[in-house]
Amino acid sequence: MSPLLIGIYVFALAVFVGFEIITKIPPTLHTPLMSGANAVSGITIVGALISSQHGSMEVASILGFSALVFATVNVVGGFLVTDRMLKMFKSKKGK
Amino acid sequence: MSTIVAIIYLVSSICFILGLKMLTRVQTARRGNWLSSLAMFLAVVATLLEMGVVDYKLIIAGIVLGSLIGLIMAVKVEMTSMPEMVAIFNGLGGGASALVALSVYYGEGTNTVDGAVTLYLSILIGCITFTGSLIAFGKLKGMISGNPIIFPGNQIVNLILAIAVFALVGMSIWGGGPPETVNMYAIILVGISLLLGILLVIPIGGADMPVVISLLNSYSGVAAAMAGFVLSNNVLIISGALVGASGLILTQIMCKAMNRSLANVLFGGFGAEAPAAAGGGKNADDYPTVKSCSPEEAAMIFESARDVIIVPGYGLAVAQAQHITKELADNLTKNGANVRYAIHPVAGRMPGHMNVLLAESNVPHEQLCDLDQINDDFQNADIALVLGANDVVNPAANLDKDSPIWGMPVLKCWEAKSCFVVKRSLSPGFAAIPNDLFNYQNNLMLFGDAKKILTELNHELKDLLS
Numbered sequence: 001m002s003p004l005l006i007g008i009y010v011f012a013l014a015v016f017v018g019f020e021i022i023t024k025i026p027p028t029l030h031t032p033l034m035s036g037a038n039a040v041s042g043i044t045i046v047g048a049l050i051s052s053q054h055g056s057m058e059v060a061s062i063l064g065f066s067a068l069v070f071a072t073v074n075v076v077g078g079f080l081v082t083d084r085m086l087k088m089f090k091s092k093k094g095k
Numbered sequence: 096m097s098t099i100v101a102i103i104y105l106v107s108s109i110c111f112i113l114g115l116k117m118l119t120r121v122q123t124a125r126r127g128n129w130l131s132s133l134a135m136f137l138a139v140v141a142t143l144l145e146m147g148v149v150d151y152k153l154i155i156a157g158i159v160l161g162s163l164i165g166l167i168m169a170v171k172v173e174m175t176s177m178p179e180m181v182a183i184f185n186g187l188g189g190g191a192s193a194l195v196a197l198s199v200y201y202g203e204g205t206n207t208v209d210g211a212v213t214l215y216l217s218i219l220i221g222c223i224t225f226t227g228s229l230i231a232f233g234k235l236k237g238m239i240s241g242n243p244i245i246f247p248g249n250q251i252v253n254l255i256l257a258i259a260v261f262a263l264v265g266m267s268i269w270g271g272g273p274p275e276t277v278n279m280y281a282i283i284l285v286g287i288s289l290l291l292g293i294l295l296v297i298p299i300g301g302a303d304m305p306v307v308i309s310l311l312n313s314y315s316g317v318a319a320a321m322a323g324f325v326l327s328n329n330v331l332i333i334s335g336a337l338v339g340a341s342g343l344i345l346t347q348i349m350c351k352a353m354n355r356s357l358a359n360v361l362f363g364g365f366g367a368e369a370p371a372a373a374g375g376g377k378n379a380d381d382y383p384t385v386k387s388c389s390p391e392e393a394a395m396i397f398e399s400a401r402d403v404i405i406v407p408g409y410g411l412a413v414a415q416a417q418h419i420t421k422e423l424a425d426n427l428t429k430n431g432a433n434v435r436y437a438i439h440p441v442a443g444r445m446p447g448h449m450n451v452l453l454a455e456s457n458v459p460h461e462q463l464c465d466l467d468q469i470n471d472d473f474q475n476a477d478i479a480l481v482l483g484a485n486d487v488v489n490p491a492a493n494l495d496k497d498s499p500i501w502g503m504p505v506l507k508c509w510e511a512k513s514c515f516v517v518k519r520s521l522s523p524g525f526a527a528i529p530n531d532l533f534n535y536q537n538n539l540m541l542f543g544d545a546k547k548i549l550t551e552l553n554h555e556l557k558d559l560l561s
Contacts, residue, residue, distance in 0.1 A: 004209040010329050010332045010336075011320055011333075011336050014334075014337055016340075017337065018115070018336060018337040018339065018340025018344075021112065021119065022340065022341045025344070026120075026121070027348075027440055027447055027465040028121060028447060029118065029121065030345060030348075030448075031177060031181075031445060031448050032447070033341060033447070034308070034309065034345060034445065034447070035181050035184070036114075036127070036128050036131060037118075037341045037342065038188065038312055039132070039184070040131055040134075040135070040334050041185075041335065041338040042187075042188050042191070042319075043111075043138060043319050043331050044188060044192045044195055044318070045135070046138050046330065046331055047192070047319075047323070047325070047331060048157075048191055049139065049142045049154060050142065050146065050195075051194075051198035051202060052154060060199075060202035063194050063197050064194070065157050066191075066194050067195045068153075068154065068157035069161040069164075070190050070191035070194065071188065071191035072158050072160070072161020072162055072164075072165060073161045073164045073168070073187050074184050074188045074191065075132075076162045077164070077168045077169045077180075078169075078184050079135070080166060080170070081172060082128045083128055083129070084170075086128060088451070088457075089454050
């Protein structure tokens with residue numbers, strides 16, 4: 001099986017997992033879910049790390065470095081702001 | 096890839112899935128978010144392990160710079176500006192994925208058809224997400240008109256651009272030619288994709304932004320997954336797919352709440368033609384039997400109320416009246432009333448936005464009810480208090496088959512014994528149609544700024560109770 005085909009297998013199955021676990025999300029949590037998921041999409045940081053190491057290729061390294069900064073902002077900012085929001089969801093009992 | 100790295104990636108993927116699952120319950124959400132960030136950390140560690148000893152200067156510089164910017168943004172942002180923040184982050188995520196693909200392109204290049212297709216797809220989706228999110232940000236921030244901006248032939252231009260994308264991809268894969276030519280194709284592709292992102296979002300009205308942000312959220316995930324295809328990295332594919340799915344679900348929920356199809360939101364330009372079709376809706380003749388009252392009179396009815404349902408809309412956040420609303424609710428509760436909030440899915444500027452705004456004012460989340468939970472309780476309620484909401488409480492959606500919003504799920508405020516609407520004037524909401532609720536016998540208008548009215552109402556109520 002070609003790497004592309006394996007990738008498509010993994011992608012399709014993960015989409016189904018995603019649908020299954022998120023279908024019943026209560027509306028209260030829509031915004032934190034979105035910003036949390038948003039932070040997860042910063043996983044592209046992995047790609048950025050790899051591609052910031054093209055050594056001699058200057059253009060590629062600059063592109064990789066920009067990708068790294070973008071993705072890190074996405075990851076760090078996304079997780080922190082999600083936590084900030086979730087901290088506010090208190091119960092009556094919690095007070 | 097060494098076995099140990101592969102195993103860490105697997106653990107990371109599992110943590111992402113579990114973290115996302117925990118985000119779907121209030122009790123576990125915070126831990127879920129931490130688990131996801133742990134997963135991210137693991138993935139980064141595994142990647143660094145795999146890369147071995149390299150020059151870390153650039154990497155550290157990039158991570159420190161990015162973390163600082165992210166930290167400042169996350170700490171500083173106002174909760175009312177969450178939609179803008181998410182829009183920006185979506186754009187950065189998409190942009191990063193496109194940059195990764197481009198970097199691979201200039202670094203190693205690709206010599207297989209599979210590799211080229213995923214590379215171009217990654218650039219395409221990443222760039223569309225990037226500029227589309229920037230436009231969405233501009234619209235939310237008010238830097239770009241919230242009205243749909245439509246020029247003649249808009250969709251034909253989009254179609255031509257889309258065809259050009261296919262042609263470029265085809266030419267660069269099978270056309271061959273010297274590397275300079277192929278490089279030029281890629282640069283043109285970047286340009287077209289960036290332009291497409293702008294053109295796809297700019298015709299969409301400000302009221303539809305919740306759908307657009309959800310969809311761009313999904314795109315940013317798909318872009319990450321595509322970068323995963325380019326690098327043959329499963330953890331990118333899996334987490335990208337999860338985000339893609341979650342964004343798509345939220346998109347569906349938002350579309351359903353607005354009673355529109357996704358195609359209609361994306362290409363309908365709602366709000367551009369509607370005012371003309373509905374005759375403006377600002378006509379005084381639309382409201383022959385509207386009644387208003389003062390906060391003082393309202394306070395007397397509130398004093399005797401046992402069951403109060405508050406219906407907040409985005410106008411509440413604009414007036415910065417969340418905190419005074421909570422104070423009023425507390426006084427009503429002290430007086431023995433059962434107070435709940437009925438939250439329409441599109442009450443804020445993004446999915447669940449209103450819940451976050453109320454949570455920020457310390458409203459316990461048990462009091463926040465969604466549409467399905469509470470809609471049958473209005474008939475038993477003494478008071479429905481509508482704050483800065485309009486279209487989502489329009490009875491026409493349930494009762495008037497000819498109304499443009501017929502079939503849209505609305506909160507049945509008019510079934511309560513008394514309904515109070517706090518509003519500056521009788522001007523229409525986003526749908527630009529008159530709201531028949533204002534004519535109802537049991538409805539009273541409280542004209543004025545929400546914060547001012549509620550402060551007076553609260554004051555009068557306290558006087559009555561003391």
